[in-house]
Amino acid sequence: MAKYKSLKGQPIQVLTADPPAPVEGQVWVVAAPGTASVMKGYALGAGTWATGGNLNTGRSGLGAQTGLQTAALAMGGRTDATVNFTELYNGTAWTEVNNSNAAAYERASFGLQTASISAGGQINPPNAATNLTESWDGTNWTEITEINTARRYAVGSGIQTAGLIASGKTDPAVSALTEAWNGSAWTEVGDINTARQQAAGAGNSPSTAGLIFGGTPPTTANTESWNGTAWTEVNNLNVAKTAMAGSGIQAAALAFAGTTPPGAYTVNTEEWDGTSWTEVNNMPSAKTQLGGTGLSTSALAFGGYAPPGVLVTTEEWTKALATVSFDID
Secondary structure, eight states, X not given: OOOHHHHHSSXXXXXXXXXXXXXXXXXXXXXXXXXOOEEEEEEEOOOXXXXXXXXXXXXXXXXXXXXXXXXXXXXXXXXXXXXXXXXXXXXXXXXXXXXXXXXXXXXXXXXXXXXXXXXXXXXXXXXXXXXXXXXXXXXXXXXXXXXXXXXXXXXXXXXXXXXXXXXXXXSSOBOOOEEEEOSSOEEEEXXXXXXXXXXXXXXXXXXTSEEEEOOBTTTOOOEEEEOSSOEEEEOOOSSOOBSOEEEEETTXXXXXXXXXTTTXXXXXXXXXXXXXXXXXXXXXXXXXXXXXXXXXXXXXXXXXXXXXXXOOOEEEEEOOEEEEEEOOO
């Protein structure tokens, strides 16, 4: 086993108080006279939610959205009607930009604020799932090659030139279908193990690494991981829920809000470390059918629904560096 000194270039320091300017990964022991020794380190602490800038147009049915906490995109959704509005977030405020070509809600999206794909969803009228796909270049939406199977409530992951959509609801079935995008065409690939709709996902990376979790019917905690070829069932969420939002990558994800049986809206937030889910600090308020994007350490939640109607609110999840104590028993 490698010693700390060989990894960090210095031995663990023994101090009488915390150092004034620690760096990430630094470890030390506080051994003040007359007190018990405590091993400490400078690492990511517990994450917390804080209020961000409101959307210009409150809406639900945002589905999977794209970007990072400080550079996000929100498109489509429902007010009293289905809309095609697009807004960009800069870490402080949302700005209305060019609309998408189709007014739809619960579309599967992936990519970045300046380069993303949005596919499927529901168009009203005719109150039906669509196979329409649009590409965003940071300024305009362009209709491109359609997905093979029209669906709504699907999950998206990946980047603009290498993405994935999975699950959803066709007309009339709940789907296990997965399609991969190579930048010009969609190809059907391995199905997920548990067909579902209104799940959430993570995978802001190429389409060889994705994660899908939750969904309905019935409302499930089931989680599956994608390796570029097949889906594998892994450890479940602690709380079964649907119509939630997700953020992160396959090895480090976040699941938040949504609906739990028999129909209650939740503040529940869970963090995935690549192996298992852990319940962490709750959201400020319960909601469902919201948008979410970002990383597991810096996520964004926006819009959604909670009585009496659609929401304009935005919350920012931040897991910051902090001094933490270690159990050395």
